[in-house]
Amino acid sequence: MALQFFNTLTRSKEDFVPLDPAGKKVGLYTCGPTVYNFAHIGNLRAFMFEDLLRRYLEYKGYAVTHVMNITDVEDKIIRTVRETGKPLREITDFYTAEFFRDLATLNIQRAHIVPRATETIPGMIALIEQLIAKQHAYVGDDGSVYFSIKSFPTYGQLGHLDMENLQPGARVQHDEYAKESVADFALWKAWVETDGPVKWDSPWGPGRPGWHIECSVMSMAHLGASFDIHCGGEDLVFPHHEDEIAQSEAATGKPFVKYWLHNAHLLVEGKKMSKSAGNFYTLRDLLANGWTGREIRYLLLSAHYREQLNFTMDGLAGARSALQRIDEFLLKLMDMAKPPASDSFEAPHMFGAQFVGAMNDDLNISAALSVMFDFIRSINKKIVDNLLQPSEARAILDEWHEIDKVLGFGLPSKSEVPADVQALFAKRQAARQSKDFKRADEIRAQLTSLGWTLEDTPQGPRAKRL
Template sequence: MLKIYNTLTQKKETFEPIHPGVVNMYVCGPTVYNYIHIGNARSVVAFDTVRRYFEYCGYRVNYVSNFTDVDDKMINVAKQENTTVPALADKFIAAFKEDTKALNVEPATTNPRATDNIPEIIDFVSDLIDKGYAYVVDGNVYYRARKFDTYGLLAHESIDDLEAGASQHVNPAELAQKEDPIDFALWKKQKGDEIAWDSPWGKGRPGWHIECSVMSTKYLGDTIDIHGGGIDLEFPHHENERAQSQAKTGKRFVNYWMHNGFVTVGDDNEKMSKSLGNFVTVHDLIKTTDPEAVRFLMSTTQYRRPISYNPTNLQSAAANLKKLKLAYHNLSYRLKDADEYNDPKVDQEVRQIQADFQDAMDDDFNVQNGIDKVYELAKLGNVYAERPTVFKDTVALILKKLADLSKIFGIQYEVEHLDDQKVEALITERNQARKNHDFERSDEIRDELKAQGIVLEDTPQGTRFRRES
């Protein structure tokens, strides 16, 4: 029975979908003014892993993740780069799709853009004004936070404490317009010649928070199963979404709020962010680092925990990923000489590991315990592959379960068929490793080739290879 930690209630709750067999899930996407950094990617990978587990369990997942393609940052960067906001958005949306594809992230069911939903945003804001939850001041529209009687519930703060914090971050001109410092913008009046749309309150553009309320309710309905995002979005973004949406519909907005932890860097475990300038973009990282290893590092850390990003952790992830792939390849080769039928005892061990895996994942997507079960399955496969006699159905069962469970972490297994030129190149590398006394790498190459059915023979005349028939 799957349990999810709900940020709103601060406890694990049994997951019960609104519609049987279907999960409606909204995850806040990026503001597309730059390449995504590892901290951004952490949220993308975390919720892709959650989605994949739902799909493994047989659910159909409607996964909506937006692009914020107009805001202050985008307007400023477009001016700096002498381009338009739409052109800037197109550039970095394409980059986002390219970079997340490299991380083997499944495409969202829908990736709505804020600027494609301006009429719906205007209608939503108008409804809030009509209900008394919003007011107009000189072309700007603000939401009355105090009118929403549970404001602050998601953030677990009193509205007075939130107001005190908000008053320190609002510029004097905006503060003078607001009825209360805690109120927030739904619609922003155009400044100068910046990008804008016509509205009943004059030319302007939507505030950040209103975009997600509109796109979530438009594509998934007034009440959704899951809303996800980084822990930094809990307040004010998600709190404001909740207030807007429930004020408009009169219904509960989200049943399960999920928030992923930060990526930290350095000895002080400082949060990675663009504002601090301590970020590494995925676009640059995957030019020099295996994207699968990056994905594996992030997908094997439980989503609510922080990830410490450093070369050691990345190398460890790459090494563990390599061991899994080698185990899969070693066992795949045994299909060639396997006897018919199966080994019931081993089959039962496989099914027990699978059951243990599901128990781990059902506990708020505990991927760290889950991946331990994948390692256990790979170890079983390695031991079985060394037996003199193996059975075809059992080999196939281990391979299938290993592939099924690994897919949740974004791992794909492909058995490469090496040509003679690649084999000779690996032999040359192995010989050099042996000269350098790097016997670990030498053994790795031998094992890699063995998994491909290639036997090395070290002779006085050099190393030869032959393919097992």
């Protein structure tokens, strides 16, 4: 099966064919964070899905250029500036650094290019000028610039909204802006007093960019007027991505994005995450409760990205157990792995092909993981029956490294056993052999206090770190 993605634009699964005539290069733009607060796990699910997407594209051999913006000017940031009196840059630098720390904790690969909105303002002004020149935008009485929806007939295509019959939602404030039409959106927002020191000069007076324009400018600057994939949470479909399409295509006359991929939100303990419900988590909250980035990664990754994921503490415990089982499996293989004895060695049948088959179907990670666990069970059986050759173990580990480039769980490392611990192990083994079990149990307790546990296997005792 060819690689397929569900494209929000067509609401159907489509074969993935890059714009690059050679079929090699892929341009990927993912909407980044607004840096006014710590990211919560809902935010992080989106970045996790995008990480899986990028890793899988790279696994498939595509040369991916990944761009992710940092939104560092926006209403809530300005509010924070006003409330704290701190310079904007101090606030956004802090939360940007925290954001990257979160990504590192979750083993999410950083985008190749990470532009900041505030460093892209000249490009935004240039694009807005183009839109005004082409009569897709107009300057309002207050000095703000608005995009004219009616100048772009296909507006509403991504969100599948019929603009003619659209009933404004409760959040629309009709009287707030000097717009010609309620649905028109701001490209440039004129400075108002509550903006305080946050302002930039423009041909239309001081102000700041609207939200949507930054993504159009930053994506096209690095990926060209047309590029392959644009991602974000499903809430961004409308208006954010709809507006990006309108601005970009109105300015360039070219199709903006070929594939739009959106991830579903998550629930926490079966409920919508909210601060008032007490189920609102940032990564630091979870780490403080003893969970690891790896466990959180596993849980966030384990459900299909277009399905709502129920994030629960039971789920995290399940992730922990599942990862332990994987680690145990890999450690066993590491213990027995040896390079093949001869050149005629044939690698054993692996699960890679089935894994790819599942992932090709719009990143069906659940099916892919089930293939992985089936494989683990089958190899465990061979180990129990003493049928697994050391060279096979080596080959499995080699392929596992490849698969892990997609999953990003990481492989366990064999811990070096210090000499004193090794000596205790030997002493206990001697005590056991002379049937002095009381002494053996004492030594086991001693090892526990040193942070080591042991497992007696047919091949002898095995040391494990607690």
